[in-house]
Amino acid sequence: MSSVVYGMAVSSAEMVSVYPYCRGTVGLADRFVDPALGFAMGWNAWYHWGIVIPSQIAAATSLIKYWHPSPQVAWACPTIFVILTSGSVFGARFYGEMESVFAMIKLFAVVLLIVVAVVFDSKDVAENTSPFRFWDPPFAQYLDIPGAKGRFLGFCAVFIQAAISFFGTEIPSIIAGELKDAPRVIYPVAKRLWIRISLLYLVAIFLAGTLVPREVLKAQMDHINPDDPNSPENDAPWASSPFLTALQRAGSKYNWVANVCIACFVTSAASAASTEVFISARYLYFLAKAGHAPAFFGSVWPDTKEARQKRAVVPWVGVLTTVAFATLSWLCVRPGDNTESEMEKTFIQIESMTTSACLQAWVGTLFTYIRFWVGTRHPKNRRDYGKEIDRIKENRAWGQPFWAIYSFTVCTAILIFNGWSLFNQKNAVWVVYYSGDQSGFAKDQVLKFVTTYAPIPVFILALFGYKLVCQTRMRRAIDMNFSGVAYVQPGPPVEVKPESLLGKIWWTLVK
Secondary structure (H helix, E strand, O other): OHHHHHHHHHHHHHHHHHOOOOOHHHHHHHHHOOHHHHHHHHHHHHHHHHHOHHHHHHHHHHHHOOOOOOOOOOOHHHHHHHHHHHHHHOHHHHHHHHHHHHHHHHHHHHHHHHHHHHHHHHHHHHOOOOOOHHHOOOOOOHHHOOHHHHHHHHHHHHHHHHHHHOOOOOHHHHOHHHOOOHHHHHHHHHHHHHHHHHHHHHHHHHHHOOOOOHHHHHHHHOOOOOOOOOOOOOOOHHHHOHHHHHHHHHOHHHHHHHHHHHHHHHHHHHHHHHHHHHHHHHHHHHHHHOOOOOHHHHOOEOOOHHHHHOOOOEOHHHHHHHHHHHHHHHHHHOOOOOHHHHHHHHHHHHHHHHHHHHHHHHHHHHHHHHHHHHHHHOHHHHHHOHHHHHHHHOOOOOOOOHHHHHHHHHHHHHHHOOOHHHHEOOOOOEOOOOOOOOOOOOHHHHHHHHHHHOHHHHHHHHHHHHHHHHOOOOOOHHHOOOOOOOOOOOOOOOOOOOOOHHHHHHHHHOO
């Protein structure tokens, strides 16, 4: 999955590095594909970044139960609500400083878990015990389905989860218009972000597989009585974490590590929600400026020439509209209900909708790049916009457009087969429909199917509905306009890359 994300990251960064002020993917799709695609992608992105906010608040609230096991944890929602709102209300500079602090907290948590995992594995080696003993067999049997089929389905299930973990790697391309020296820094920042995430995931997942046997995690995730809110392990989010499970099994002397990690995870969820408000509000602004949304969504504060030149404005209407989505988080803490069960259901349903919506955004961005690449290769454009296309090629990754085509194909396949597990029963029989004398699909299964695939017809309806109403046509390669590219301004760069080996490693992984 990391290779798929690389294709998406370098494709979007190549376009945005030369058109950083074109309203993100909305403007790029308008310019190089079809205004209908820009309309559909913009509203899909706003929906994706907005609807995931409640799931982050629900996740943070669930983690707080590690210290406060009472079902009544509604007090946590307004606290997190204030944090995620303040990051966007006070502008990009305040948001950037706040996210820098949160980023260091996240990095500290990941490094701490990796160090603890290495300590545990070192003890195994000292006792002549292999830390890889839990890798037998290396692939789990999905729903206990025997043979190669069960292993393949298990791989597919993990593949979909891996896609969810990489969501957000396109953020540098979205906020390019608010960065200093954007034409110079966007492309290297996007590549460094991909390297950091990929390495951290690779190391963390590798070590997680050496800590506890999968049977232990499976036993903790199997709810004996999910209707009993007093069950200590019922819907506990830490029950599925191999790191926290290993800490609990190691004894009370490691409780401080578990408490520190839970605190870091809570701040991480709040930080993610803050980022989603920030990005979603920008998409509403992009849509308004492109004429795809009412003009008042493009209102900013302070609306002065100086503030606009410094790019220190806040799209306050977009922020308030997006924050309204966060009130959905109270659905998971309704008094009188089984709070744990409701929280889990809310998180799963929102996650299903988010997966499809984000994959659609990736597919749309990659399709835009493929059309963009075709346009740069057209003889007429190379003759009319030779200087501009030479500038574009400065940030073109080796292997394009095959990286984009590969990522587009895989993302489309994941989008289509995202809900395949809904049609697979535990007896390894595929079920598409039930006849009249059978009980039919469970209610939760039907609901998950709707939340998994609902964004797809909505996207198609928005795309072709706009084309029908506005009578737009896809832009041919010969008609593309490559004027107005942004050049790297002369002068010293905002960031200076170090020359030493250790400095380069620190630059790539941390700075």
